[in-house]
Amino acid sequence: MSETAAPLLIAEGLTKYYGRQLGCRDVSFSLHEGEVLAVVGESGSGKTTLLQLLSTQLAPNAGYVRYRLRDGVTRDLADLSEAERRFLFRTDWGYVHQDAALGLRMSVSAGANVGERLMAVGWRHYGRIRGTAVQWLDRVEIDTGRIDDPPITYSGGMRQRLQIARNLVTQPRLVFMDEPTGGLDVSVQARLLDLLRGLVTELGLAAVIVTHDLAVARLLSHRIMVMKGGEVIEHGLTDQVLDDPREPYSQLLVSSILPA
Amino acid sequence: MEPLLQLTGVAKSFTMHLQGGIWLPVVANVEFAVASSECVALAGPSGTGKSSVLKMIFGNYRCDAGEILVRRDGETIDVARAGPRAILKLRRTTIGYVSQFLRAVPRVAALDVVAEPLVAAGVGREAARMRAGDLLARLNVPERLWGLPPATFSGGEQQRVNIARGFLPDLPILLLDEPTASLDAANRAIVVDLINEKKKRGTAIASIVHDDDVRTRAADRVIDITRFAASGAG
Numbered sequence: 001m002s003e004t005a006a007p008l009l010i011a012e013g014l015t016k017y018y019g020r021q022l023g024c025r026d027v028s029f030s031l032h033e034g035e036v037l038a039v040v041g042e043s044g045s046g047k048t049t050l051l052q053l054l055s056t057q058l059a060p061n062a063g064y065v066r067y068r069l070r071d072g073v074t075r076d077l078a079d080l081s082e083a084e085r086r087f088l089f090r091t092d093w094g095y096v097h098q099d100a101a102l103g104l105r106m107s108v109s110a111g112a113n114v115g116e117r118l119m120a121v122g123w124r125h126y127g128r129i130r131g132t133a134v135q136w137l138d139r140v141e142i143d144t145g146r147i148d149d150p151p152i153t154y155s156g157g158m159r160q161r162l163q164i165a166r167n168l169v170t171q172p173r174l175v176f177m178d179e180p181t182g183g184l185d186v187s188v189q190a191r192l193l194d195l196l197r198g199l200v201t202e203l204g205l206a207a208v209i210v211t212h213d214l215a216v217a218r219l220l221s222h223r224i225m226v227m228k229g230g231e232v233i234e235h236g237l238t239d240q241v242l243d244d245p246r247e248p249y250s251q252l253l254v255s256s257i258l259p260a
Numbered sequence: 261m262e263p264l265l266q267l268t269g270v271a272k273s274f275t276m277h278l279q280g281g282i283w284l285p286v287v288a289n290v291e292f293a294v295a296s297s298e299c300v301a302l303a304g305p306s307g308t309g310k311s312s313v314l315k316m317i318f319g320n321y322r323c324d325a326g327e328i329l330v331r332r333d334g335e336t337i338d339v340a341r342a343g344p345r346a347i348l349k350l351r352r353t354t355i356g357y358v359s360q361f362l363r364a365v366p367r368v369a370a371l372d373v374v375a376e377p378l379v380a381a382g383v384g385r386e387a388a389r390m391r392a393g394d395l396l397a398r399l400n401v402p403e404r405l406w407g408l409p410p411a412t413f414s415g416g417e418q419q420r421v422n423i424a425r426g427f428l429p430d431l432p433i434l435l436l437d438e439p440t441a442s443l444d445a446a447n448r449a450i451v452v453d454l455i456n457e458k459k460k461r462g463t464a465i466a467s468i469v470h471d472d473d474v475r476t477r478a479a480d481r482v483i484d485i486t487r488f489a490a491s492g493a494g
Binding site for chain 2: 246
């Protein structure tokens with residue numbers, strides 16, 4: 001983590017209503033390169049709304065998101081053109097969905113799923129694209145002999161690892177993850193978490209991870225934000241919030257974990 | 261010389277919202293300092309807040325009042341007021357901590373658990389592994405275990421992995437929470453040697469040690485933590 005550089009992402013006063021229903025209110029934070037923020041809370045707490053606001057898939061009713069682009073200029077994401085936003089999504093950002101089917105093209109080969117992101121940033125040489133795809137499949141522990149199989153034939157854990165490879169192949173600086181281990185078997189979860197943990201550290205990724213699983217937050221994140229009813233009720237160093245939670249709801253969350 | 265670590269007016273209490281908002285004061289007005297090359301032992305019966313004090317210094321527990329000043333390269337940082345990024349930087353560069361129990365990460369080999377703080381501080385992975393292996397060997401952790409995740413190790417083996425992880429990086433301040441609790445006499449003696457070597461290199465150490473023998477041989481001063489009992493605490 002660099003100490004002095006400006007933040008990569010700044011959220012200020014983000015607020016979203018769906019009609020009269022509150023999505024989230026007045027969320028502010030900043031994220032630096034290499035920093036992992038976990039957003040925790042139960043269903044309906046506003047976590048996913050926040051992730052969609054940050055990644056410009058939703059427009060806020062109030063507040064803004066600023067991002068420091070690769071050229072070093074920090075811009076308000078609402079001011080980017082649609083083309084600029086798409087370019088950001090294809091190059092500098094990743095988005096890992098809970099349901100891998102949303103983040104993959106299920107009926108084209110695994111190799112093409114990874115290669116497609118490279119072609120989107122201008123790669124044309126087939127041999128290099130395939131070579132890089134092979135490297136990434138290996139890196140996420142997928143048997144490279146399965147490169148020509150479509151992910152529809154993969155298990156849940158493999159699909160999730162393929163989705164991660166597809167996201168990381170363009171070397172993004174920021175990755176959004178929505179319940180990346182949700183719906184997987186415990187042993188599969190552990191493997192995926194370990195893999196994510198290694199990749200995040202090696203690549204110096206910044207990430208915003210939405211999860212209801214505090215073990216995921218403890219393992220992957222530096223900081224944690226606890227949300228309830230659309231608002232951030234507690235925010236701090238991950239082990240501090242988990243070992244010394246201050247708010248009643250945070251204490252409830254922490255005390256609800258079953259000991260292994 | 262100015263101490264590397266200085267606590268002034270430090271207080272800690274817990275409010276247990278799930279138990280009807282019970283307020284549990286732990287310590288108040290904690291006041292002590294640790295100089296370079298010095299090992300202090302925090303003493304007092306269990307439940308008097310010794311671990312809580314170490315955890316506040318490490319930034320793991322919040323501090324209700326007072327200052328926890330850490331000096332490093334002419335800079336003074338107050339852990340009690342530092343933000344998450346500053347605390348994480350302190351942990352990489354300044355404050356090491358050996359907890360009572362190893363928090364094992366699934367699938368990570370013992371050797372990498374030990375090497376990790378060095379890697380995080382910028383040492384190459386292979387060099388860090390070599391040094392981790394040397395220390396594990398010194399602590400009598402059999403080499404056949406190095407490649408395995410410590411979750412399945414015995415209590416004593418886990419604790420030695422934990423000690424190796426805490427002692428490997430050369431940080432100016434080291435916090436030890438009962439590092440010898442589950443060790444036999446031979447391994448306790450090795451830990452005493454490790455502590456004394458750290459002191460020679462200038463490390464300031466705050467420790468909790470129940471073993472009288474270890475305390476006599478490693479600690480320069482004893483600080484009675486019951487002096488700082490918060491009113492209402494047992």
